[in-house]
Amino acid sequence: MDMRSGDREFPNGDFYSGEVKGLLPHGKGKYVWSDGTTYEGDWDQGKISGKGKLIWSSGAKYEGDFSGGYLHGYGTMTSPDESVYCGTWRMNVRHGLGRKEYCNSDLYDGSWKEGLQDGRGSYSWTNGNRYIGSWKKGKMCERGVMRWANGDLYDGFWLNGFRHGSGVYKFSDGCLYYGTWSRGLKDGKGVFYPAGSKQPSLKKWCRSLEYDDTGKFVLSRSASVNVEELRSSKTVTRSLSVETSAGEMTNSGRISDRLTDDIWKSCDPPRDFTCHGPLSKSARFSRSGESEGQDKNRIVYEREYMQGVLIRETIMSSVDRSHKIKPPHRPKEVRARSLLTFLRGEHNYYLMLNLQLGIRYTVGKITPVPRREVRASDFGKNARTKMFFPRDGSNFTPPHKSIDFSWKDYCPMVFRNLREMFKLDAAEYMMSICGDDGLTEISSPGKSGSIFYLSHDDRFVIKTLKKSELQVLLKMLPKYYEHVGDHENTLITKFFGVHRITLKWGKKVRFVVMGNMFCTELKIHRRYDLKGSSQGRFTEKIKIQEKTTLKDLDLAYEFHMDKLLREALFKQIYLDCSFLESLNIIDYSLLLGLHFRAPGQLNDILEPPNAMSDQESVSSVDVGLTQEIYIPPKGLLLVTHEPNSVNTAPGPHIRGSTLRAFSVGEQEVDLILPGTARLRVQLGVNMPAQAHHKLIEDKEESATIELFEVYDVVVYMGIIDILQEYNTKKKVEHTCKSLQYDPMTISVTEPAIYSKRFVNFLHKVFPEER
Numbered sequence: 001m002d003m004r005s006g007d008r009e010f011p012n013g014d015f016y017s018g019e020v021k022g023l024l025p026h027g028k029g030k031y032v033w034s035d036g037t038t039y040e041g042d043w044d045q046g047k048i049s050g051k052g053k054l055i056w057s058s059g060a061k062y063e064g065d066f067s068g069g070y071l072h073g074y075g076t077m078t079s080p081d082e083s084v085y086c087g088t089w090r091m092n093v094r095h096g097l098g099r100k101e102y103c104n105s106d107l108y109d110g111s112w113k114e115g116l117q118d119g120r121g122s123y124s125w126t127n128g129n130r131y132i133g134s135w136k137k138g139k140m141c142e143r144g145v146m147r148w149a150n151g152d153l154y155d156g157f158w159l160n161g162f163r164h165g166s167g168v169y170k171f172s173d174g175c176l177y178y179g180t181w182s183r184g185l186k187d188g189k190g191v192f193y194p195a196g197s198k199q200p201s202l203k204k205w206c207r208s209l210e211y212d213d214t215g216k217f218v219l220s221r222s223a224s225v226n227v228e229e230l231r232s233s234k235t236v237t238r239s240l241s242v243e244t245s246a247g248e249m250t251n252s253g254r255i256s257d258r259l260t261d262d263i264w265k266s267c268d269p270p271r272d273f274t275c276h277g278p279l280s281k282s283a284r285f286s287r288s289g290e291s292e293g294q295d296k297n298r299i300v301y302e303r304e305y306m307q308g309v310l311i312r313e314t315i316m317s318s319v320d321r322s323h324k325i326k327p328p329h330r331p332k333e334v335r336a337r338s339l340l341t342f343l344r345g346e347h348n349y350y351l352m353l354n355l356q357l358g359i360r361y362t363v364g365k366i367t368p369v370p371r372r373e374v375r376a377s378d379f380g381k382n383a384r385t386k387m388f389f390p391r392d393g394s395n396f397t398p399p400h401k402s403i404d405f406s407w408k409d410y411c412p413m414v415f416r417n418l419r420e421m422f423k424l425d426a427a428e429y430m431m432s433i434c435g436d437d438g439l440t441e442i443s444s445p446g447k448s449g450s451i452f453y454l455s456h457d458d459r460f461v462i463k464t465l466k467k468s469e470l471q472v473l474l475k476m477l478p479k480y481y482e483h484v485g486d487h488e489n490t491l492i493t494k495f496f497g498v499h500r501i502t503l504k505w506g507k508k509v510r511f512v513v514m515g516n517m518f519c520t521e522l523k524i525h526r527r528y529d530l531k532g533s534s535q536g537r538f539t540e541k542i543k544i545q546e547k548t549t550l551k552d553l554d555l556a557y558e559f560h561m562d563k564l565l566r567e568a569l570f571k572q573i574y575l576d577c578s579f580l581e582s583l584n585i586i587d588y589s590l591l592l593g594l595h596f597r598a599p600g601q602l603n604d605i606l607e608p609p610n611a612m613s614d615q616e617s618v619s620s621v622d623v624g625l626t627q628e629i630y631i632p633p634k635g636l637l638l639v640t641h642e643p644n645s646v647n648t649a650p651g652p653h654i655r656g657s658t659l660r661a662f663s664v665g666e667q668e669v670d671l672i673l674p675g676t677a678r679l680r681v682q683l684g685v686n687m688p689a690q691a692h693h694k695l696i697e698d699k700e701e702s703a704t705i706e707l708f709e710v711y712d713v714v715v716y717m718g719i720i721d722i723l724q725e726y727n728t729k730k731k732v733e734h735t736c737k738s739l740q741y742d743p744m745t746i747s748v749t750e751p752a753i754y755s756k757r758f759v760n761f762l763h764k765v766f767p768e769e770r
Contacts, residue, residue: 021045033057041066065089079103087112110135133158148172156181171195177303180546182523185308189546192301306525306711307598351509353402354501355462356434357389359513361397362409362497366416367426378413379478385409406502410474414481415497421485422494422515423654429496432457433513442547458519460496465510469723473498473512476583476722483579489568489656489683491590491719492576493517517684517718518593521677524716528555528592532761549591552761557594557691559715559766562638563662565687566766572683573762576719577755586754587724590762593716594691597636597673636688636712638681641668646680656682671714679714687715689766 007017018029024046025031031039041052048054048066055061064075071077071089078084087098093115094100100108110121116138117123124130133144139161140146147153156167162184169177176199179190193199304312362385377383387407393399419429433439437456453462465473473495484490494515501509518524527549531537537552544550561569580588641658658668659681671679671686679686691711 018043113137159183179303179305182307186305186310187307187523188525189302189304192303194299194301197300306596309598311596311599311711350402350405351501351503352439353400354389354405354407354503355499355511357397357400357402358387358407358409358499358501359497360430360434361387361389361407362412362499363416363426363430366412369413369416371417371420372413374414374417374481376478379411379474379481383411383413385412404504408500408502410470410498410500411477414477415495418481418484418494419496421655422496424496429460432459433462454516458516461514461516463512463514465498465512465723467510470498470500470510470512472585472723472725475725476585479579479583483576487572487575489572490576491572491684491717492579493718493720493722517591517720518716520595520686520716522595522673522714524593525596526550526592526594528552528590528594529720530555530590530592530761530765531587532758555765556694557711558694558764559689559691559713560769561687561689561766563769564660564666565662565681566768568659568683569687569766570759570762573719573759577759580719580722581751581755583722583725584751585722585725586751587721588719588758589721590758591718591720595714595716596691597712597714599711636714637672637674638664638669638688639672640664641670641680645678646670656685659683659687673714684715684717687717689713689715 005019007015008020009015013034015032016025016029018025018031019027020029021027025043026045027043028041029043036057037055039048039052039054041048041054042050044050047069049068050066051064052066053061053063054066059080060078062071062075062077064071065073067073071092074088076084076086081103083101083103085094085098085100087094087100088096090096094112095114096112097110098112102108105126107124108117108121109124110117111119113119117135118137119135120133121135122130122132128149129147131140131144131146133140134142136142140158141160142157144158145153145155151172153170154163154167155170156163157165159165163181164183166180167178171177174195176193177186177190178193178200179186180188182188300316302314302316303310365385385408387397388394388404389397389400389402389407390404391400391402419426432455435456439453439455439462442452442454442461450466451464454460455462480492480495484492484494495512496515497511497513499511499513501511503509518527527547528551529549530552533552539548539550539554580586638661658670660666661669661681669681671681671688673679681687689712691713693709693711
């Protein structure tokens with residue numbers, strides 16, 4: 001059909017002038033809608049496609065590529081407020097590389113996804129502040145650098161627009177702080193280097209993010225928009241199957257000005273940002289006893305913060321190698337090749353793939369089977385599933401990129417029922433362990449030689465087992481199944497699966513999948529492995545790091561709980577210890593995790609954000625909004641339980657009753673952390689307490705200043721290391737000696753002595769109120 005030119009006016013007042021093909025605009029043409037919106041450019045079978053210019057009645061205008069009636073390709077959008085975006089589009093939203101100058105002259109240059117900043121990019125504020133690094137859904141996330149107009153600079157990790165994770169803060173006066181942050185506040189241990197002191201080099205740290213140690217940014221090509229390259233690139237054309245006639249074009253052929261207005265209004269950069277100066281009032285208080293004669297050039301301060309409040313400070317030498325700054329680690333980083341580092345080279349990667357393939361096969365095979373009660377045979381030697389996974393696949397297994405391996409699954413029906421008993425969804429269980437994000441290795445708290453791995457969402461821990469540990473687990477499994485079924489609040493480790501991989505050269509690796517007791521949105525500040533012993537139960541100070549699991553003699557607190565919470569705790573401890581006694585196991589531990597809250601009495605001496613030397617408000621296109629002030633929350637509050645107000649997502653802690661508190665009229669309770677979260681209180685999970693610091697004379701710690709004696713804490717705990725069975729006199733004597741017990745007073749048939757002393761020790765840790 002030949003093309004021709006002509007004008008056409010529609011009944012609703014729209015007007016078209018240009019080339020047509022049949023009844024449809026095709027070629028060059030101009031369309032004017034009744035409200036004044038105008039498009040002039042290319043058409044294809046009645047749809048806006050090609051190059052053109054669109055001006056809305058609101059004043060917004062776009063000039064660039066179109067496809068199938070959408071802004072699609074490269075183009076420039078000018079909004080009614082005079083903000084300008086120049087870059088790539090996909091289906092009416094900014095997507096790809098682009099540069100936007102906001103109406104207040106703020107500037108973002110970098111990657112976009114679905115209309116929001118996402119990927120690498122830099123944001124410059126009119127007040128002189130600048131951020132360069134990673135973005136996610138319009139907020140600063142992961143690794144990035146922020147430099148303020150006054151010369152302060154932060155290089156580290158971010159989450160949802162806040163500093164979160166490890167980082168280095170360099171002040172304009174030459175001071176430097178290396179530590180960790182949580183939701184924008186210093187949280188955890190760090191080292192403060194005063195101006196003039198000998199400071200570690202930051203070149204390796206800075207080079208990994210492409211800026212030098214003077215703070216000068218070096219923006220890589222991938223993070224900057226190459227306009228000429230975008231202009232010359234091919235426009236991606238999207239063919240839409242919807243046919244439109246000239247009469248229908250008034251609705252389907254027009255790009256809504258309301259849609260584009262929504263786009264530019266939704267792109268405000270993050271506003272919330274709180275920084276803390278090098279010397280807060282609490283820090284100056286802690287230095288009041290510093291000698292005037294000290295060599296300030298050699299002095300640095302090891303500090304510990306809780307939600308932005310300085311609670312502890314130690315004066316030390318700047319030449320101490322133990323505080324050498326290292327390049328930052330990504331918080332909760334998931335690395336696909338981190339599994340089983342005792343195997344060299346590519347075998348690490350292969351073993352992880354094998355584990356994921358095997359668990360996916362196991363769960364997928366057992367889940368469709370109708371649920372039934374377990375039988376004695378489900379615990380027997382024949383209750384095993386074996387499968388060979390050749391690289392090229394088979395009739396029963398998919399092809400894969402790993403090496404050939406054999407898979408063995410122990411007691412599949414038992415663990416299927418355990419997972420359901422613990423309220424775990426099969427699909428979520430598989431995705432957590434077998435997803436694309438892989439696993440990450442974590443440090444082992446004990447001397448067993450086992451290696452531990454954490455799922456990407458922190459819900460599950462995978463531990464390698466010795467053959468003897470596997471035998472103990474399978475032997476105790478029937479009684480374990482009965483015990484956890486009868487006691488939903490048990491503190492004993494939750495087991496979700498036991499597996500074995502045999503690699504083609506004969507190496508056998510055994511695994512157990514367990515629940516992570518520290519799966520929580522709160523930061524765990526301290527971890528302890530408690531056995532009720534003193535022999536060798538301490539950690540050398542030089543080896544203590546932020547996530548080190550400490551031991552009995554390292555515990556400098558006793559914890560005071562609500563009367564009913566404590567009663568419920570010890571009732572379950574007695575039950576669990578009696579169960580372990582019956583299995584002749586005496587070397588278990590209480591794994592204790594503590595989340596400290598900032599002392600409430602500090603609020604009156606905290607400097608307001610606008611008084612801090614490095615505080616700068618982050619402006620945005622929405623300059624009319626008042627900046628929210630973030631003050632560290634104080635205290636813990638127990639309130640009546642409301643099921644709809646707390647998180648009930650499936651996970652290791654979903655099973656278990658909500659506890660009752662004496663202080664709230666013996667009702668079921670939730671724990672409120674002001675400004676942070678509302679949590680359901682369960683046994684061993686989200687349990688509030690007061691930690692009273694025990695004064696211990698230690699000459700080596702004379703340089704340490706403790707600012708407070710009582711803290712509000714949230715306690716997490718569970719009983720671990722239950723796979724060591726001592727069934728010979730030699731093992732019992734060795735264990736008793738290591739735990740300072742008299743071997744002559746204990747026999748193989750009397751493990752009750754261990755549990756008794758274990759419980760007595762916990763009574764001292766959690767004393768009864770008088």
